[in-house]
Amino acid sequence: MNTIKIALVEDDKLVASLLKDYLNNIDGFLVISVFHSGNSFIDSLKSDEIPDIVLSDLRMKDGSGKDVLNTLTKEYPDIKSIIISSHYQPNYLGYMFKSGANAFIPKEIDKKDLVKVIQNVARNGHHLDADQIAVLRKQIASNTPSVPTNSLDELTPRELDVLKLLCHQLTAKEIGEKLFVSKKTVETHKSNLLSKTGAKNIAGLIIFAAQNKLIELDKIVLT
Numbered sequence: 001m002n003t004i005k006i007a008l009v010e011d012d013k014l015v016a017s018l019l020k021d022y023l024n025n026i027d028g029f030l031v032i033s034v035f036h037s038g039n040s041f042i043d044s045l046k047s048d049e050i051p052d053i054v055l056s057d058l059r060m061k062d063g064s065g066k067d068v069l070n071t072l073t074k075e076y077p078d079i080k081s082i083i084i085s086s087h088y089q090p091n092y093l094g095y096m097f098k099s100g101a102n103a104f105i106p107k108e109i110d111k112k113d114l115v116k117v118i119q120n121v122a123r124n125g126h127h128l129d130a131d132q133i134a135v136l137r138k139q140i141a142s143n144t145p146s147v148p149t150n151s152l153d154e155l156t157p158r159e160l161d162v163l164k165l166l167c168h169q170l171t172a173k174e175i176g177e178k179l180f181v182s183k184k185t186v187e188t189h190k191s192n193l194l195s196k197t198g199a200k201n202i203a204g205l206i207i208f209a210a211q212n213k214l215i216e217l218d219k220i221v222l223t
Helices: 013-024 038-044 065-075 090-098 111-124 130-141 157-167 172-179 183-197 202-211
Strands: 004-009 029-035 053-057 080-085 103-106
Touching (some): 004 111, 038 053, 053 111, 080 111, 090 103, 090 130, 103 111, 130 202, 157 172, 157 202, 172 183
Parallel strands (some): 004 029, 004 053, 053 080
16 A cells, blocks of 8 residues: 555644654554644645645634635645544535545544545545434435535546446546546546536535435445
8 A cells, every 4th residue: 555645634733743743653644744734734835845635624713724725626636635623514415525635534533543544535535424424314315515516417428437437436547447448537537526526526426416316315335
C-alpha cells in the first residue's frame, strides 16, 4: 500500500499536534503539513507539496472547512477531503457530500475509527457508515437535500455499469478487471459521470444513483 499523504487543517493547535503525532504512528500514513486556518492551507496549494487527503475542521475563523471544500472541488479535484467537526449533525450529510466532501465525521470519533475513515476515503473515494446510510436514505426519500441531476438518458450503458460498481466501493482497477477494460478507461467513464450528473465526487455519485433508483443504499458494502 502506498503512503497516504495527509494535510491537517485545524485551528486548535493542541488538537492538531495530537492528531499529527497519532497519525504519523500509523503504518502507511504521513502527515506532510499542518495548518491552523483554511486560508493558510488554500494559499499553500500553490507552492507546497500536494496531499492525497485533507483532514479539515469545519468552523475556523480564517477560512472555514466549506472554503477548503470549494477550493478543492473547483481547482484540486484529485485531493480527497474529510471534514471533521464538533458541530457534526447527521442532517448535514447530504449537504456536505453535495459540497464535495468525501467524508463527514464528528470530532468525538474514536481514533481507530478515524484511521478506518482515512483508509476508506483513500481507497474508495468516500466513507459512509451504517448510520449515515440510514440518514441519507431518509434525505433522498424526501429529496432534501439533493444533488444536481441530469437525465439518465445522457448516461451510456457502460457509464451506468461503472457508476453502479463505483457505488459498491470497487476501485478503478477492480472495475477494469470486472468489465475487461483498462483502468484509464474506467477513469474516463468516471470523469464523464461526474460531468454529466453534476456530482463532485463518488459520494455525490452515490446520492445521484440512489435518487434515480440505480442502487439501494442498504446494499452498499461497508468496509
